[in-house]
Amino acid sequence: MSETIKVAVIGAGGRMGSEAAKAVEAASDMELVGRFDVGDELGDLGGADVAIELTVPDASPGNLAHCVAQGVSAVVGTTGWTEEKLATLRSQVDAADGVGVLIAPNFSIGALLMMKFAREAAAFYESVEVVEIHHPNKVDAPSGTAAHTARAIAEGRREAGLGDVPDATEHDPDGARGARVDGIPVHAIRMRGRVAHQEVQFGAEGEALTIRHDSFERVSFMPGVLTGVRNVVTTPGLTVGLENFLGL
Numbered sequence: 236m237s238e239t240i241k242v243a244v245i246g247a248g249g250r251m252g253s254e255a256a257k258a259v260e261a262a263s264d265m266e267l268v269g270r271f272d273v274g275d276e277l278g279d280l281g282g283a284d285v286a287i288e289l290t291v292p293d294a295s296p297g298n299l300a301h302c303v304a305q306g307v308s309a310v311v312g313t314t315g316w317t318e319e320k321l322a323t324l325r326s327q328v329d330a331a332d333g334v335g336v337l338i339a340p341n342f343s344i345g346a347l348l349m350m351k352f353a354r355e356a357a358a359f360y361e362s363v364e365v366v367e368i369h370h371p372n373k374v375d376a377p378s379g380t381a382a383h384t385a386r387a388i389a390e391g392r393r394e395a396g397l398g399d400v401p402d403a404t405e406h407d408p409d410g411a412r413g414a415r416v417d418g419i420p421v422h423a424i425r426m427r428g429r430v431a432h433q434e435v436q437f438g439a440e441g442e443a444l445t446i447r448h449d450s451f452e453r454v455s456f457m458p459g460v461l462t463g464v465r466n467v468v469t470t471p472g473l474t475v476g477l478e479n480f481l482g483l
């Protein structure tokens with residue numbers, strides 16, 4: 236591969252895709268070789284080494300199958316990946332030679348640290364709930380970040396031998412107690428004026444701990460997108476979580 240990483244953006248007309256294309260153009264070690272959006276033929280992705288995929292949950296698995304079949308590595312920010320879809324992608328990636336795919340539920344460093352800290356705190360608190368707040372144009376709920384956080388917390392609780400979170404609710408016809416991801420309550424708020432925010436609230440007898448992260452602008456995701464591109468070209472196979480490339 237040449238020293239300059241050739242990059243294509245799929246979903247380039249979107250909020251994140253347009254920002255990612257700008258970030259790639261500004262990176263001295265990368266060349267933007269293609270911008271693709273809905274209805275475009277992906278073909279050989281403009282000769283890209285890496286595709287950055289930022290579309291919608293329904294389109295992402297098909298776009299990834301195409302990238303992998305073309306031998307093009309990918310950095311995926313699109314959320315809504317279920318365990319089943321991930322398993323299919325893993326088998327496609329494993330069957331390809333030398334292709335790397337990163338699925339990153341969140342690219343911002345603060346969000347990665349918030350998830351790490353929540354994973355650490357999980358063992359020490361009987362109660363925990365995740366509250367995510369996003370702009371009202373978001374099509375999926377809960378957010379990928381909230382789901383990733385809840386799974387990490389659930390793992391930490393299991394390792395510590397903690398059982399279910401205490402909750403005496405018997406009647407909840409309107410779903411006021413929110414969703415459960417791996418047993419962890421998750422609440423999704425959609426609000427004009429917000430971008431991407433999350434609070435993890437922990438409680439024990441007589442005390443509370445809140446870990447909060449805020450992305451006020453999408454530029455907060457761009458250093459992570461570029462780190463993903465630089466690492467995925469030398470990391471064959473499927474990686475879930477940018478934290479794996481940062482030693483977190």
Ligand SMILES: NC(=O)C1=CN([C@@H]2O[C@H](COP(=O)(O)OP(=O)(O)OC[C@H]3O[C@@H](n4cnc5c(N)ncnc54)[C@H](O)[C@@H]3O)[C@@H](O)[C@H]2O)C=CC1
Binds near residue numbers: 245248249339
């Ligand atoms: N991992 C992270 O840190 C972040 C992830 N996201 C995720 O990125 C995704 C995109 O978010 P936004 O940019 O806000 O959405 P958006 O709606 O602004 O952009 C999506 C773009 O994808 C295009 N698109 C739809 N179907 C397509 C297809 N089949 N092929 C090519 N392009 C297609 C749309 O036309 C649109 O331009 C979402 O899943 C969101 O959750 C968003 C922010 C940060």
Ligand SMILES: O=C(O)C1=N[C@H](C(=O)O)C[C@H](O)C1
Binds near residue numbers: 314340
């Ligand atoms: O749609 C968004 O905006 C975001 N999506 C990601 C998610 O679902 O976690 C990451 C970030 O929260 C912004």
